[in-house]
Amino acid sequence: xxxxxxxxxxxxxxxxxxxxxxxxxxxxxxxxxxxxxxxxxxxxxxxxxxxxxxxxxxxxxxxxxxxxxxxxxxxxxxxxxxxxxxxxxxxxxxxxxxxxxxxxxxxxxxxxxxxxxxxxxxxxxxxxxxxxxxxxxxxxxxxxxxxxxxxxxxxxxxxxxxxxxxxxxxxxxxxxxxxxxxxxxxxxxxxxxxxxxxxxxxxxxxxxxxxxxxxxxxxxxxxxxxxxxxxxxxxxxxxxxxxxxxxxxxxxxxxxxxxxx
Amino acid sequence: xxxxxxxxxxxxxxxxxxxxxxxxxxxxxxxxxxxxxxxxxxxxxxxxxxxxxxxxxxxxxxxxxxxxxxxxxxxxxxxxxxxxxxxxxxxxxxxxxxxxxxxxxxxxxxxxxxxxxxxxxxxxxxxxxxxxxxxxxxxxxxxxxxxxxxxxxxxxxxxxxxxxxxxxxxxxxxxxxxxxxxxxxxxxxxxxxxxxxxxxxxxxxxxxxxxxxxxxxxxxxxxxxxxxxxxxxxxxxxxxxxxxxxxxxxxxxxxxxxxxx
Numbered sequence: 105x106x107x108x109x110x111x112x113x114x115x116x117x118x119x120x121x122x123x124x125x126x127x128x129x130x131x132x133x134x135x136x137x138x139x140x141x142x143x144x145x146x147x148x149x150x151x152x153x154x155x156x157x158x159x160x161x162x163x164x165x166x167x168x169x170x171x172x173x174x175x176x177x178x179x180x181x182x183x184x185x186x187x188x189x190x191x192x193x194x195x196x197x198x199x200x201x202x203x204x205x206x207x208x209x210x211x212x213x214x215x216x217x218x219x220x221x222x223x224x225x226x227x228x229x230x231x232x233x234x235x236x237x238x239x240x241x242x243x244x245x246x247x248x249x250x251x252x253x254x255x256x257x258x259x260x261x262x263x264x265x266x267x268x269x270x271x272x273x274x275x276x277x278x279x280x281x282x283x284x285x286x287x288x289x290x291x292x293x294x295x296x297x298x299x300x301x302x303x304x305x306x307x308x309x310x311x312x313x314x315x316x317x318x319x320x321x322x323x324x325x326x327x328x329x330x331x332x333x334x335x336x337x338x339x340x341x342x343x344x345x346x347x348x349x350x351x352x353x354x355x356x357x358x359x360x361x362x363x364x365x
Numbered sequence: 366x367x368x369x370x371x372x373x374x375x376x377x378x379x380x381x382x383x384x385x386x387x388x389x390x391x392x393x394x395x396x397x398x399x400x401x402x403x404x405x406x407x408x409x410x411x412x413x414x415x416x417x418x419x420x421x422x423x424x425x426x427x428x429x430x431x432x433x434x435x436x437x438x439x440x441x442x443x444x445x446x447x448x449x450x451x452x453x454x455x456x457x458x459x460x461x462x463x464x465x466x467x468x469x470x471x472x473x474x475x476x477x478x479x480x481x482x483x484x485x486x487x488x489x490x491x492x493x494x495x496x497x498x499x500x501x502x503x504x505x506x507x508x509x510x511x512x513x514x515x516x517x518x519x520x521x522x523x524x525x526x527x528x529x530x531x532x533x534x535x536x537x538x539x540x541x542x543x544x545x546x547x548x549x550x551x552x553x554x555x556x557x558x559x560x561x562x563x564x565x566x567x568x569x570x571x572x573x574x575x576x577x578x579x580x581x582x583x584x585x586x587x588x589x590x591x592x593x594x595x596x597x598x599x600x601x602x603x604x605x606x607x608x609x610x611x612x613x614x615x616x617x618x619x620x621x622x623x624x625x626x
Contacts, residue, residue, distance in 0.1 A: 155415055177444050182439040185442075185443075186466055186467075186522055187522065189464070190522050193518055198468060198469060199467070203447055205447055205460075207507050237505070244505070255450075257454055261451050
């Protein structure tokens with residue numbers, strides 16, 4: 105099976121120009137099939153503030169009303185996505201920027217309202233992802249760069265978690281490629297001591313994950329990231345690594361944390 | 366040779382929801398290879414005003430400074446492009462939104478500074494357009510939707526006239542397809558009396574164009590549009606029509622103005 109590398113870069117990497125340049129250098133230099141997936145960063149909040157719009161949060165999660173959807177569409181699919189594409193093109197990487205609406209690559213459904221109405225937020229059914237279309241772009245020698253926006257196939261765009269897009273696309277393509285999924289964020293991996301960047305845990309199995317959670321070593325935002333990772337491994341993704349931008353710099357660099365079943 | 370229809374819709378169509386819906390209905394229903402190219406509309410100016418940025422104009426033409434480039438990238442490549450894509454997808458049309466940076470489809474050069482520095486504005490060399498890549502997307506059953514943004518292949522995005530993108534893409538693909546280029550704007554065609562929408566000139570030859578210019582019937586913004594059209598016809602584009610949204614509504618509709626050599 106052909107290999108495919110999917111790299112997700114988070115907001116903290118996007119917001120740091122020197123980290124970002126180093127990741128783009130490495131990504132552009134990588135051989136073979138590859139896909140970049142990016143999060144949002146702080147720029148959307150900055151624009152909202154400039155426009156006098158207060159971000160709506162419930163239990164620490166963003167509510168995407170109509171005006172917020174307009175702004176994240178502008179910033180994620182326009183400003184960030186197209187700048188990443190042009191910067192990759194400048195490095196000789198034939199990037200093509202996409203949302204899940206483009207070529208209907210990632211259809212989603214608006215999150216059903218239970219106790220909280222999250223607004224225009226998309227949930228992905230992995231089986232609906234158009235793997236053949238994405239594979240067709242890869243076969244044309246193109247490098248898809250996904251913004252964290254999907255659509256409901258009825259004319260509405262949907263704000264969608266970039267980690268979820270990354271694991272969902274990885275799962276959808278696992279039947280056609282041997283997929284390596286890399287989550288690149290600001291730390292060098294999952295740390296046993298969050299204040300010490302040298303305490304990268306080299307490997308986390310599903311069993312040790314339970315222990316780390318109980319000890320409180322792994323908590324808050326890292327838990328859903330790892331839950332997503334285990335779901336992806338069980339669905340056929342070949343390997344998953346959580347690492348920092350350093351991991352791309354040289355063969356001797358800190359390789360990050362490998363997630364294994 | 367296979368047929369390809371390229372439709373360019375201007376700002377006045379984008380800014381009028383009912384006109385836009387009718388054009389999208391017709392475009393989605395069209396058989397065969399097709400490409401949509403859109404202009405900017407008023408939304409970028411509205412956002413600039415909300416952000417307290419004064420549009421810079423010299424001799425009636427916009428100067429694209431760094432902040433303006435950010436805003437047009439957001440609005441054209443993000444908000445407008447992705448909404449058009451999702452609305453076409455809702456109509457069963459497999460649209461894929463692109464700028465000229467995406468897949469390096471339309472490389473351009475930053476306009477050289479002569480008497481005026483237009484800033485981040487792109488001029489297109491038609492021979493550099495990656496016709497094979499665009500054709501590859503068409504062959505995959507996709508419908509490219511271009512925003513009026515290109516790039517300089519060195520990491521900079523460039524604000525680019527949508528009419529020019531339309532004629533340049535038409536010329537670049539004229540070697541591979543029999544290309545029909547349609548400019549769709551708010552009037553029903555080129556009018557002999559601008560105040561009377563029923564005075565559509567059915568056909569303008571290069572010779573009658575000279576006469577209309579001398580009489581002042583054709584003036585201001587329509588002149589570069591027609592200059593572009595004649596250049597495209599001479600470069601191999603099969604046919605060119607300037608029409609209004611009405612032209613798409615039925616077989617009996619006002620067909621607009623045909624431009625012939």
